[in-house]
Amino acid sequence: EHLDELRRNILTLWQTRMLRRSKLSVMDEVVNALAFYDTTFLRELPRLYLAVEDHLASDDQSADEEIPPFLYLGSWIGGDRDGNPFVTAEVLADAMTAQSRKAMSYLLDQLHALGAELSPAVSLIEVSEELAALAKASHDQSPHRDDEPYRRAIAGMYARLSATAR
Numbered sequence: 344e345h346l347d348e349l350r351r352n353i354l355t356l357w358q359t360r361m362l363r364r365s366k367l368s369v370m371d372e373v374v375n376a377l378a379f380y381d382t383t384f385l386r387e388l389p390r391l392y393l394a395v396e397d398h399l400a401s402d403d404q405s406a407d408e409e410i411p412p413f414l415y416l417g418s419w420i421g422g423d424r425d426g427n428p429f430v431t432a433e434v435l436a437d438a439m440t441a442q443s444r445k446a447m448s449y450l451l452d453q454l455h456a457l458g459a460e461l462s463p464a465v466s467l468i469e470v471s472e473e474l475a476a477l478a479k480a481s482h483d484q485s486p487h488r489d490d491e492p493y494r495r496a497i498a499g500m501y502a503r504l505s506a507t508a509r
C-alpha cells in the first residue's frame with residue numbers, strides 16, 4: 344500500500360507543471376494561505392497551550408492558572424508592503440477582512456459544535472453560580488434549552504461573537 348501510494352504521489356508530481364500559467368493576485372495568495380489556518384494556527388495553537396498548561400500542572404499541583412501568552416502571531420498575508428505594486432491600501436483592507444472572517448468563522452463553528460455536545464440538564468447535574476449567571480445572561484428564550492445551562496451559555500456567547508463578527 345505504501346509503495347502504491349508513493350508511486351501515485353510521484354506520478355502526480357511528474358504530471359504537475361512547475362510554474363503557473365497566470366500570476367496569482369495578492370488576494371489569491373491570501374485565500375491560499377487562509378486555507379491552512381484551520382489546521383495550524385486556529386486548531387493547533389490552543390492544543391499547544393493546553394499541553395503546556397497540563398505539563399506545568401503535572402509538575403506543580405498548585406499551578407492551576409492559565410499561562411500568559413508566549414506566542415504572538417504576525418502575518419504578511421496581503422500586507423507585504425515591500426515594493427509589491429499590487430499591495431494597495433484596498434488589498435490590505437480586504438486581506439485583513441478575510442483573515443478576520445476566517446478567525447470569526449472558525450470560532451463560531453467551534454461554539455456551534457460545543458453547543459451540540461454539551462447537553463447536560465440541571466435536573467441531572469449541579470452547575471456553578473458562574474455558569475448559571477452566564478446562562479441567564481444569554482437571553483436564550485428557547486423552551487427546549489430552558490434546563491440546559493451549557494447550551495444557553497453557549498448560545499449567548501455565539502450571539503455576542505456573531506454580533507462582533509458583523
